[in-house]
Amino acid sequence: MAMLLNEDEKMLAETAEGFFADKSPVKQLRTLRDNRDDTGYDKGLWQEMADMGFTGVLIDEEHGGVDMGFMAAGLIAEQMGKNLTASPFLSTGILAATALKQGGSKEQKAEWLPKIASGETIMALALEESRKHNPKATNMSAERSGNGFKLSGQKGMVIDGHVADQMIVVARTSGEAGEMDGLTLFLVDPRTNGVSVERTQMVDSRNSARIDFDDVEVNADAVLGEVDKGGEVLGAIVNAGRAAVAAELLGSGGEAFRQTTDYIRERKQFGVNVGSFQALQHRSAHLYSELENARSAVLMALTAMDTDAKSAELPVAMAKAKLGQVAKLAGLEGVQMHGGVGMTDEYDIGLYLKRIRVAQELFGDANYQMEQIATMKGY
Amino acid sequence: MSDLKEFREQVRAWLEENCPAEMRIPMKGFDDACWGGRNYEFASQAQEDWMRAMGAKGWTVPTWPKEYGGGGLSKEEAKVLKSEMKRIKARSPLSSFGIWMLGPALLKFGNEEQKKKFLPPIARGEIRWCQGYSEPGAGSDLAALATKCEDKGDHYLVNGQKVWTSYADQADWIFCLVRTDPKAKKHEGISFVLFDMETPGVEAKPIKLISGKSPFCETFFEDVRVEKKNLVGEKNKGWTIAKYLLTHEREMIGGMGGDMRPLSEIVAGTVGLEDGKLADPMLRAKVAQTEVDEWAYMLTLNRKLAEAKAGASLGADSSMLKYYGTELNKRRFELMMDAAGHDGLEWEGERSNDGDLARMWLRTKGNSIEGGTTEIQLNIISKRILELPGA
Numbered sequence: 001m002a003m004l005l006n007e008d009e010k011m012l013a014e015t016a017e018g019f020f021a022d023k024s025p026v027k028q029l030r031t032l033r034d035n036r037d038d039t040g041y042d043k044g045l046w047q048e049m050a051d052m053g054f055t056g057v058l059i060d061e062e063h064g065g066v067d068m069g070f071m072a073a074g075l076i077a078e079q080m081g082k083n084l085t086a087s088p089f090l091s092t093g094i095l096a097a098t099a100l101k102q103g104g105s106k107e108q109k110a111e112w113l114p115k116i117a118s119g120e121t122i123m124a125l126a127l128e129e130s131r132k133h134n135p136k137a138t139n140m141s142a143e144r145s146g147n148g149f150k151l152s153g154q155k156g157m158v159i160d161g162h163v164a165d166q167m168i169v170v171a172r173t174s175g176e177a178g179e180m181d182g183l184t185l186f187l188v189d190p191r192t193n194g195v196s197v198e199r200t201q202m203v204d205s206r207n208s209a210r211i212d213f214d215d216v217e218v219n220a221d222a223v224l225g226e227v228d229k230g231g232e233v234l235g236a237i238v239n240a241g242r243a244a245v246a247a248e249l250l251g252s253g254g255e256a257f258r259q260t261t262d263y264i265r266e267r268k269q270f271g272v273n274v275g276s277f278q279a280l281q282h283r284s285a286h287l288y289s290e291l292e293n294a295r296s297a298v299l300m301a302l303t304a305m306d307t308d309a310k311s312a313e314l315p316v317a318m319a320k321a322k323l324g325q326v327a328k329l330a331g332l333e334g335v336q337m338h339g340g341v342g343m344t345d346e347y348d349i350g351l352y353l354k355r356i357r358v359a360q361e362l363f364g365d366a367n368y369q370m371e372q373i374a375t376m377k378g379y
Numbered sequence: 380m381s382d383l384k385e386f387r388e389q390v391r392a393w394l395e396e397n398c399p400a401e402m403r404i405p406m407k408g409f410d411d412a413c414w415g416g417r418n419y420e421f422a423s424q425a426q427e428d429w430m431r432a433m434g435a436k437g438w439t440v441p442t443w444p445k446e447y448g449g450g451g452l453s454k455e456e457a458k459v460l461k462s463e464m465k466r467i468k469a470r471s472p473l474s475s476f477g478i479w480m481l482g483p484a485l486l487k488f489g490n491e492e493q494k495k496k497f498l499p500p501i502a503r504g505e506i507r508w509c510q511g512y513s514e515p516g517a518g519s520d521l522a523a524l525a526t527k528c529e530d531k532g533d534h535y536l537v538n539g540q541k542v543w544t545s546y547a548d549q550a551d552w553i554f555c556l557v558r559t560d561p562k563a564k565k566h567e568g569i570s571f572v573l574f575d576m577e578t579p580g581v582e583a584k585p586i587k588l589i590s591g592k593s594p595f596c597e598t599f600f601e602d603v604r605v606e607k608k609n610l611v612g613e614k615n616k617g618w619t620i621a622k623y624l625l626t627h628e629r630e631m632i633g634g635m636g637g638d639m640r641p642l643s644e645i646v647a648g649t650v651g652l653e654d655g656k657l658a659d660p661m662l663r664a665k666v667a668q669t670e671v672d673e674w675a676y677m678l679t680l681n682r683k684l685a686e687a688k689a690g691a692s693l694g695a696d697s698s699m700l701k702y703y704g705t706e707l708n709k710r711r712f713e714l715m716m717d718a719a720g721h722d723g724l725e726w727e728g729e730r731s732n733d734g735d736l737a738r739m740w741l742r743t744k745g746n747s748i749e750g751g752t753t754e755i756q757l758n759i760i761s762k763r764i765l766e767l768p769g770a
């Protein structure tokens with residue numbers, strides 16, 4: 001298994017590292033937050049990401065992308081995690097691109113994929129309906145009406161929902177909550193009558209929305225994939241999301257750890273550097289070990305995605321579980337080892353703690369993944 | 380590439396011919412391992428044949444150079460060999476401190492004569508080695524060791540005591556840390572010497588462990604004569620060799636138990652499934668957690684080995700692997716004991732194969748002590764990798 005990066009991948013990782021450190025250091029997130037920016041992301045940055053080919057990393061060349069695959073997407077996500085970069089990369093470059101690739105008709109692909117690659121269109125996935133990730137429980141209804149469908153229900157945790165030009169909505173056309181069968185995906189323009197979008201301010205100062213659908217009429221050609229059979233495409237979408245978020249968490253967790261070790265190396269108490277205390281050293285050494293394992297898990301998940309996305313479900317779930325836990329530990333230990341300054345808004349470590357809390361929750365936290373893993377492995 | 384394909388075919392054919400059927404059944408426990416040595420009692424003819432065949436081929440140490448008894452294989456070829464052995468579930472032909480610890484140290488620090496003399500018998504399983512590091516007053520603080528080694532002109536004279544010397548009562552030779560300059564700073568007066576355990580003045584007394592077994596000894600040296608040519612490296616510079624050897628030892632301990640059955644399979648075998656789920660939900664969650672951690676750990680072990688050059692040491696990362704791998708192995712056995720419940724507590728009798736599980740469970744407690752404790756590994760990571768002050 002390719003657990004080592006090849007030359008191309010190393011080069012891309014370096015490029016991405018320089019790019020995000022330069023163009024979107026943590027300062028940028030602070031500015032967006034403090035200015036209460038309407039969009040919550042930097043449009044200029046998004047355009048530059050498009051110019052770099054990042055937005056089209058999963059899109060084939062025919063549709064204007066660079067088609068570099070998941071290892072590349074993960075390397076980009078890792079650098080964004082490291083810099084807490086707020087951008088629609090996950091919602092649009094990963095989730096929507098995967099949705100269209102897996103479920104889109106020829107026309108839908110031709111219409112949307114080039115616009116994603118060029119940075120022109122932002123798309124959001126409207127999936128979650130309750131406290132926790134649970135695609136099977138989808139309850140929002142889509143009833144046949146005229147030559148199309150009528151959508152009713154509420155969605156939450158819609159990443160980039162309030163800036164999206166287009167939404168991918170998961171609704172139930174048949175069956176009951178608790179079944180994967182009977183789900184259908186729809187492409188919906190948020191300006192359609194009956195759609196109301198409320199931007200939700202989240203703990204990580206990143207974009208999210210609650211969206212109400214009140215008898216929203218869509219045409220039959222809004223269906224993405226097959227009616228009642230959306231579960232499979234949805235599976236591919238959330239799988240892609242998990243892999244990308246795991247990679248992002250590796251970046252955030254690793255950076256939180258780096259900042260923490262830097263801090264304890266310098267901070268003095270009792271006349272010595274606090275990093276000389278064994279209680280902190282051993283916890284740091286443990287975290288180092290966990291982060292090394294976390295890196296291997298992410299590399300394996302990304303490799304598996306590039307090999308065969310379907311059979312990648314297990315390694316991706318394992319990586320998401322592992323990263324959820326390890327990055328969380330990095331955030332928690334980070335604040336604790338910073339002492340009082342760790343609680344201040346001035347220090348970045350708190351921003352990492354907050355983003356990690358959000359990211360580990362996306363597409364299923366570690367408990368969710370563990371349950372899936374045991375089930376997939378037959379125990 | 381096509382060369383590798385051809386090589387794979389050759390390996391497959393050779394294994395087919397030379398690996399006895401009995402050696403294609405997974406080992407049940409430590410007792411099934413083959414250790415070799417001058418007076419070794421093989422468990423079976425098959426075990427001996429397998430070791431000798433692999434030894435003659437140099438495949439007990441695939442990447443060691445041919446002139447020192449190795450297979451002279453490239454890293455890629457060694458991988459092929461490993462995967463072909465795995466394919467037929469072939470047992471490891473030889474477990475050996477010579478292979479895991481002394482060999483790499485000799486390859487790096489030994490002179491030509493020493494390599495020619497000592498390495499081939501290690502590869503062939505003819506000489507079994509033990510490790511004389513720890514002493515009653517020098518455990519974690521290994522450099523505090525006091526075993527005296529005096530220069531007597533044409534030879535050295537060794538006096539002192541080692542402890543926890545694994546298999547000292549069965550080993551043919553010992554690699555031993557001794558103090559050659561009592562006045563120097565503690566790390567600077569240590570030398571690395573080799574001698575035969577049959578030399579007059581050497582005595583090994585087995586110590587009984589909590590597992591009821593006695594794999595290690597107190598080892599006493601009284602006026603033991605050591606030939607000068609058996610000093611490895613420079614006099615008083617043995618600490619560097621000692622540390623280098625430890626990185627290999629740690630890598631080995633960290634990687635132990637890697638190819639065992641999945642934990643969930645073992646636990647399901649005792650606990651059973653209800654509606655396709657492990658009947659005990661709390662245990663199920665812990666098993667899933669441990670399997671995720673084991674998976675990520677095995678990937679890391681492979682990644683670190685792939686990153687390192689063939690035969691090279693992993694440096695301080697061997698401490699990370701040793702720390703994490705041994706703690707994981709302890710967790711695994713705790714869960715196996717949890718799953719086995721009352722049955723796992725049996726100590727004697729046929730039903731439990733004389734308390735096999737309980738004894739193995741107890742043995743794993745030593746994993747995080749031997750080769751430097753968990754706490755010492757964490758100290759090393761803090762100092763060498765994280766560069767924390769005062770570590």
Ligand SMILES: Cc1cc2nc3c(=O)[nH]c(=O)nc-3n(C[C@H](O)[C@H](O)[C@H](O)COP(=O)(O)OP(=O)(O)OC[C@H]3O[C@@H](n4cnc5c(N)ncnc54)[C@H](O)[C@@H]3O)c2cc1C
Pocket residue numbers: 509510511512513514517518519520542543544545546595745746748749750751752753754755758
């Ligand atoms: C199964 C087994 C096989 C072994 N085989 C061999 C062998 O073949 N050859 C050989 O030479 N030795 C062998 N050993 C010995 C082993 O290397 C030592 O037991 C080990 O290094 C610990 O030393 P100690 O027993 O003196 O414990 P101590 O050093 O006394 O440690 C006691 C406790 O104090 C902690 N501690 C010590 N120093 C520090 C510190 N600086 N910071 C934080 N905590 C600390 C330790 O982690 C431990 O928890 C073996 C041991 C075992 C268990």
